Amino acid sequence: MATRDHGDPGDAPSMPPPLQPPTKSDRPSAAEQARTIAAGSNAATLATLTADGDPWASLVAYGLLGGSPVLCVSNLAEHGRNLTGDPRASVSIAAASSDPDPLAGSRITLAGEVTRPAASEQDAARAAYLDAVPAARLYLDFSDFTLWVLQVRRVRWVGGYGRMDSATAEQYTAATPDPVAAASARAIAHLNADHADALAAMARAYGGYPDTDVAVCTEIDRYGLDLRVHTPRGVAYTRIGFPTRLNSADQLRPVTKELARLAADNSDNAAKAGH
Amino acid sequence: MATRDHGDPGDAPSMPPPLQPPTKSDRPSAAEQARTIAAGSNAATLATLTADGDPWASLVAYGLLGGSPVLCVSNLAEHGRNLTGDPRASVSIAAASSDPDPLAGSRITLAGEVTRPAASEQDAARAAYLDAVPAARLYLDFSDFTLWVLQVRRVRWVGGYGRMDSATAEQYTAATPDPVAAASARAIAHLNADHADALAAMARAYGGYPDTDVAVCTEIDRYGLDLRVHTPRGVAYTRIGFPTRLNSADQLRPVTKELARLAADNSDNAAKAGH
Numbered sequence: 337m338a339t340r341d342h343g344d345p346g347d348a349p350s351m352p353p354p355l356q357p358p359t360k361s362d363r364p365s366a367a368e369q370a371r372t373i374a375a376g377s378n379a380a381t382l383a384t385l386t387a388d389g390d391p392w393a394s395l396v397a398y399g400l401l402g403g404s405p406v407l408c409v410s411n412l413a414e415h416g417r418n419l420t421g422d423p424r425a426s427v428s429i430a431a432a433s434s435d436p437d438p439l440a441g442s443r444i445t446l447a448g449e450v451t452r453p454a455a456s457e458q459d460a461a462r463a464a465y466l467d468a469v470p471a472a473r474l475y476l477d478f479s480d481f482t483l484w485v486l487q488v489r490r491v492r493w494v495g496g497y498g499r500m501d502s503a504t505a506e507q508y509t510a511a512t513p514d515p516v517a518a519a520s521a522r523a524i525a526h527l528n529a530d531h532a533d534a535l536a537a538m539a540r541a542y543g544g545y546p547d548t549d550v551a552v553c554t555e556i557d558r559y560g561l562d563l564r565v566h567t568p569r570g571v572a573y574t575r576i577g578f579p580t581r582l583n584s585a586d587q588l589r590p591v592t593k594e595l596a597r598l599a600a601d602n603s604d605n606a607a608k609a610g611h
Numbered sequence: 612m613a614t615r616d617h618g619d620p621g622d623a624p625s626m627p628p629p630l631q632p633p634t635k636s637d638r639p640s641a642a643e644q645a646r647t648i649a650a651g652s653n654a655a656t657l658a659t660l661t662a663d664g665d666p667w668a669s670l671v672a673y674g675l676l677g678g679s680p681v682l683c684v685s686n687l688a689e690h691g692r693n694l695t696g697d698p699r700a701s702v703s704i705a706a707a708s709s710d711p712d713p714l715a716g717s718r719i720t721l722a723g724e725v726t727r728p729a730a731s732e733q734d735a736a737r738a739a740y741l742d743a744v745p746a747a748r749l750y751l752d753f754s755d756f757t758l759w760v761l762q763v764r765r766v767r768w769v770g771g772y773g774r775m776d777s778a779t780a781e782q783y784t785a786a787t788p789d790p791v792a793a794a795s796a797r798a799i800a801h802l803n804a805d806h807a808d809a810l811a812a813m814a815r816a817y818g819g820y821p822d823t824d825v826a827v828c829t830e831i832d833r834y835g836l837d838l839r840v841h842t843p844r845g846v847a848y849t850r851i852g853f854p855t856r857l858n859s860a861d862q863l864r865p866v867t868k869e870l871a872r873l874a875a876d877n878s879d880n881a882a883k884a885g886h
């Protein structure tokens with residue numbers, strides 16, 4: 337799914353390959369990544385068209401109706417006038433990241449056309465926006481503000497350097513946000529601080545790097561863990577898939593404990609077999 | 612300069628007016644705000660036009676050549692193809708903010724057309740991008756990456772709710788980033804933690820609110836301090852201008868100390884006059 341599509345001149349750092357295939361390396365689809373990123377923020381940059389057809393980038397807040405961004409913009413603001421003049425629009429949403437290089441983080445573009453909410457979805461659209469932007473209760477009903485729903489037609493996900501894919505509107509609509517996303521930062525910190533041995537054992541047993549000295553968890557989602565592994569051959573990245581897809585953040589602790597136990601057993605058996 | 616341009620239904624919270632005119636309330640111009648926000652980040656959202664003329668929003672990193680954003684994008688990426696097809700472009704840049712409401716923060720839109728750097732500015736453009744995005748040394752010379760310079764024609768600054776203005780390209784080019792911006796967060800924290808009495812004295816003496824009980828500094832720039840003042844009449848916002856515009860962050864401490872000393876004297880004299 338992820339592709340590397342640049343004309344590599346060949347002088348970038350290279351990575352040691354796995355010594356055996358990773359056991360399970362399922363990952364979220366681009367549609368799932370996009371739904372997760374959209375659900376994780378309330379700030380986007382909107383691209384609209386001016387009366388001259390020029391592109392205009394501007395910050396907006398948004399709520400979500402299903403996967404559709406709900407905007408509330410003033411008709412007196414440039415982007416409000418633009419949407420009234422031409423409904424074509426696109427939003428870019430960036431996932432939170434502590435990396436000083438903005439391009440190392442994940443982000444999405446959702447593109448389509450805005451429409452006024454249908455009568456049947458007016459209340460839900462209003463509630464979605466207020467849920468994401470509580471301060472809007474002070475101005476949502478000002479005469480010059482309009483609610484718009486972006487009907488998503490195209491979805492592009494970029495997961496950092498060299499990880500990117502598109503999704504169809506149908507895939508995006510059918511996908512769900514990752515239920516472990518909100519808990520992942522804390523789980524990553526806990527695993528790295530208190531369970532470094534377990535991570536290294538997982539990388540050796542299931543990640544394809546039996547020569548792992550140290551493994552650091554860099555990401556967790558409903559399908560598994562991303563690990564950065566340090567080996568005598570250099571630094572590499574691998575994936576430890578969960579036995580089944582998680583449906584709630586509560587499952588994170590038992591499933592990682594079980595993986596750690598199995599990996600440790602595996603390592604004991606390997607040690608015994610070696611004797 | 613700042614304008615409030617919404618159709619206020621009249622039920623938003625109101626603010627107690629000053630009891631006397633603030634002594635000096637100079638503020639940065641929209642052009643200065645825009646140059647400061649541009650200089651304070653390396654991440655923007657780019658709006659470009661697809662082959663169909665649709666707007667496309669996407670995350671980019673940027674460096675600065677004067678006030679002109681320098682972009683480095685892959686021709687294989689959608690925004691790279693878009694710029695090759697139509698040079699019209701716009702970037703939105705948001706100032707760092709800890710407010711959960713994204714619309715409370717400051718942001719700018721710069722719009723114009725991208726050009727390839729002139730031969731004479733090629734090295735400077737490359738250096739500007741690498742200075743902002745050091746990791747780009749690994750891919751800047753890949754065959755598919757192109758450097759672009761956004762020639763800014765229109766500038767829009769929004770400083771949060773109800774504060775907004777435009778600047779011409781000439782004003783933007785002539786303005787400079789605020790030299791105290793990088794030091795301001797720390798100075799604000801220090802003033803609020805250790806000099807609350809001095810801030811309240813400034814609000815009473817110079818801010819137009821002689822009935823201030825508590826004053827909290829919310830922003831510092833080269834022209835002065837923004838204060839939130841708490842009075843028996845309610846909460847209001849005021850401005851304490853510095854006697855002269857600061858040209859370096861080193862001037863921040865002496866000028867605020869002097870203002871605090873004068874405000875305290877003023878308060879002593881008022882107390883004496885009252886006896």
